[in-house]
Structure formats: structure tokens, C-alpha cells
Amino acid sequence: MSEERRLQVLRAIVQDYVSTSEPVGSKALLDRHQLGVSAATVRNDMAVLEEEGLIAAPHTSAGRVPTDAGYRVFVDRLSQVKPMSHAEKSAIREFLEQSLDLDDVVDRTARLLASLTQQVAVMQYPSLSRSSVRHVELVALAPQRLMVVLIVSSGRVEQRVLEVSEDLLTPEGEGLVADLRTRLNAEVAGHLLAEATQGLADLAEAFPQRDRETVRLVVQALTDAMAEQREERVVLAGTANLARTGADGLTLAPVLEALEQHVVLLRLLSTVDADASNAVAVRIGAENPYEGLHTTSMITTSYGTGAVAGLGVLGPTRMDYPSTMAAVRAVARYVSEILDQ
Known part of the structure; x- marks a missing residue:
């Protein structure tokens, strides 16, 4: 007792x-x-x-x-994370559903999280390396121009426009496009990008000789799109919120320096257990591996199918942990739903 x-x-x-x-x-x-x-x-x-x-x-x-x-x-010892009200949840969903594209989703999410928590919001861009193929679309733009569209689970869309020798607007050309679209999706849909190209190497051999050059061009375009390396990126919002916490023992200079080093933030965002449903990681003070953040706490979680990236907030150790954890968890859930649509 x-x-x-x-x-x-x-x-x-x-x-x-x-x-x-x-x-x-x-x-x-x-x-x-x-x-x-x-x-x-x-x-x-x-x-x-x-x-x-x-x-x-x-x-x-x-x-x-x-x-x-x-x-x-x-x-x-928190028995439960403070639940968000129905009005708050509806506002989050409505604000995020107005996003126009992936860049807008990331920007809106970071700004929303900073506003909800009055802390610094950190959001990692979805990583192609941890994404899977959702769908491949082929669109004939002109008789000899074909657009290849790669849609991945993170919400990112990659496009390539190819010049081909065949007339794609003839019945035979339309049949080739439809057949190739079906075969491509059968091979790559649902697979991680790093693995998806493995079944494409010999795909051209399954087509008549006259179509093989077009198939090879499409396969090469897809392979390039999947293999293209992108620098991991993070987006920050609400950095000005640090100014009002100066009296909380927060040493601003090293914190701002750490925020400028995206590799530090990426490392902190990448350690949430992706297998734990709705897992929220809380690092307090010296639990943060970077010395410049020892006067702060960081609350993070993953989002997206397969936990493709992370998001969270950073602020002084004197923060409202239950409410902040609830906000981080709720925003991650709604972002995941939007990207999975």
C-alpha cells in the first residue's frame, strides 16, 4: 500500500x-x-x-x-494514454484528408502534430527501401509514347515516359499494354521494392519477338524507379515552440544543433518496434543517445503499412506525456489510413 x-x-x-x-x-x-x-x-x-x-x-x-x-x-506506470475527444479525432482526419499529395501529407502532418502538442514535430518521409509495390499502371500517351507509373505503399508515385517503336494505339498495341500491365502486377504487386524486380529479368521472353524490345524498355524503367536511391529526409515543424520552454532547464543551443542534424533524428525515429501495434517510444533526458538532447524528451512511433517511417515530437522533459502520447499515436494512425487508401 x-x-x-x-x-x-x-x-x-x-x-x-x-x-x-x-x-x-x-x-x-x-x-x-x-x-x-x-x-x-x-x-x-x-x-x-x-x-x-x-x-x-x-x-x-x-x-x-x-x-x-x-x-x-x-x-x-501509466494505466492508459489519455484518449482524444471525438471532435479532436474528427478534426485530425478532416485536416489530413485535404492533402493533395505525399509532400502535402508530410507537411500537414508535421504542422498538425506541432499544433496539437505545442512541441517540435518531427516526421520522416516514407522510405522507398521499406515500401512495397501497390500497383503498376501503363498508359499510352501517343502511338509511340508510353507512361509507366509505379505506385508504392508509402503513397509515393513514380512516373517514367518512354519512346517505343510500336504503335500502341492499334488493337495489337492496346492488347500488348493490357497484357504487360497484368503480367507486371502479377510479378511485383505486394513485394518490397528491393525484391520486386527479381521476377522481371526474363519477362520479355514470354512475349512475341516483335514486342520484346518494348517489354524490355518498360522493365528497365521500372527497375530504375525501384532501385533509385533517395536520401532519407525528415520534416520539422514548431521549432519556435522551444522558445517558450527556456525556463524548463532546456538548453536551446545544443537542441537546435541536434535538430539540424537529420541523421540524428532519423536514428531516433528508426528504433520503434514495428511489430508492436500502436507502439509509442518515450525517451526521457539522458535516455536520448545524443548528448545535445539530454534536456529533452522525445515521443515517437511508426506509421504506414509495415512501419515505413517514423514520426514524433521533441520537447522539454516537463511535458504532458499522456496527452502527447495520445496525439502522436492518433496522428500516426490517420496518416497510415490516408497512405493506404
């Missing part, structure tokens, strides 16, 4: 400190929370929590603030 009561006191200290940014004393706890114990008991519990390194006294203040270890215990 005493351990559970001390966790209740710790939870109250975290909630009050996040809300007020002021060190929390025993009198304030008794005034604001129905703890059901005496002031002496609360003081004793706070003394034990301080001995365990879960709270600390800043300077000579009579109040206490949570430590990184205290935040960690608080997060680990």
Missing part, C-alpha cells in the same frame, strides 16, 4: 509540475489532490521519493520537481 501511495504522490507531483512549472510542496499536493493522508505522511513519502532519485529540490526551494527517473516511472 505504501508503495502505491508513493506512486500516487509522484503522479500528483508530475501533473502539478507539468501544469504550473513551479516546484511542488506537500501543502500544494494536499490542496489540489484527494490523497486521503496527513501532511506528515505526504512529507515522508516525498522524502522516500527523493532518496530513490525520483524527485529533487531545485536550489533551496521547499518544493520538489520530478527527475528524469521520476518521469520514467510515471510514464511506465
Whole structure:
């Protein structure tokens, strides 16, 4: 019972400190929370929590603030993540569904997450290397011009326009385009891009001699599109939110320096367990592997079928963890739904 009561006191200290940014004393706890114990008991519990390194006294203040270890215990003992309201969920869905293309989806998501959490939002672009083929489309633009369209699970669309020797607008040409489209999708749809081209090497041999050059051009265009290397990218939003947290022990210079190094952010976004449904990773203070982020917390999750990329928020350790975790999880879910459409 005493351990559970001390966790209740710790939870109250975290909630009050996040809300007020002021060190929390025993009198304030008794005034604001129905703890059901005496002031002496609360003081004793706070003394034990301080001995365990879960709270600390800043300077000579009579109040206490949570430590990184205290935040960690608080997060680990959350019985549930604070649910978002129906209105909030509807607003998220409506805002994201207005996206025009993948770039707009990423931009809107980052801005939305920064607005919801009042933290810095970080979103990784969907990676081609972890995406699978959704569909291949062939469109005859002119008698001897063919557009090859590769649609991948991340929502990215790649297009190539080819000049061919055959007339694609004749009945024979239309038949070739339809047959080739069917065979291509049978070979590559549903496969990871890194694996999808393996069954295309001998595809031309399945067609009549007159069609093989066209088939080879299409296969080469698809192979190039799937193999094309892209630099991993992240998008940031809400960096200005850091300015209002200067009093929270956040050292701005190293944090801003870390935010400029996208490789650091990509590493942090890539460690969520993709197999764990709705997994949200919380790194607090020194748990962040980059020293410049030791005064921050980062809440991240993955999105997209097969967890093609990550998103999350970064802010001071004094943050509303339940609400922020809920926002990150909800936004990731809606982004995944939009990209899967």
C-alpha cells in the first residue's frame, strides 16, 4: 500500500509540475489532490521519493520537481494514454484528408502534430527501401509514347515516359499494354521494392519477338524507379515552440544543433518496434543517445503499412506525456489510413 501511495504522490507531483512549472510542496499536493493522508505522511513519502532519485529540490526551494527517473516511472506506470475527444479525432482526419499529395501529407502532418502538442514535430518521409509495390499502371500517351507509373505503399508515385517503336494505339498495341500491365502486377504487386524486380529479368521472353524490345524498355524503367536511391529526409515543424520552454532547464543551443542534424533524428525515429501495434517510444533526458538532447524528451512511433517511417515530437522533459502520447499515436494512425487508401 505504501508503495502505491508513493506512486500516487509522484503522479500528483508530475501533473502539478507539468501544469504550473513551479516546484511542488506537500501543502500544494494536499490542496489540489484527494490523497486521503496527513501532511506528515505526504512529507515522508516525498522524502522516500527523493532518496530513490525520483524527485529533487531545485536550489533551496521547499518544493520538489520530478527527475528524469521520476518521469520514467510515471510514464511506465501509466494505466492508459489519455484518449482524444471525438471532435479532436474528427478534426485530425478532416485536416489530413485535404492533402493533395505525399509532400502535402508530410507537411500537414508535421504542422498538425506541432499544433496539437505545442512541441517540435518531427516526421520522416516514407522510405522507398521499406515500401512495397501497390500497383503498376501503363498508359499510352501517343502511338509511340508510353507512361509507366509505379505506385508504392508509402503513397509515393513514380512516373517514367518512354519512346517505343510500336504503335500502341492499334488493337495489337492496346492488347500488348493490357497484357504487360497484368503480367507486371502479377510479378511485383505486394513485394518490397528491393525484391520486386527479381521476377522481371526474363519477362520479355514470354512475349512475341516483335514486342520484346518494348517489354524490355518498360522493365528497365521500372527497375530504375525501384532501385533509385533517395536520401532519407525528415520534416520539422514548431521549432519556435522551444522558445517558450527556456525556463524548463532546456538548453536551446545544443537542441537546435541536434535538430539540424537529420541523421540524428532519423536514428531516433528508426528504433520503434514495428511489430508492436500502436507502439509509442518515450525517451526521457539522458535516455536520448545524443548528448545535445539530454534536456529533452522525445515521443515517437511508426506509421504506414509495415512501419515505413517514423514520426514524433521533441520537447522539454516537463511535458504532458499522456496527452502527447495520445496525439502522436492518433496522428500516426490517420496518416497510415490516408497512405493506404
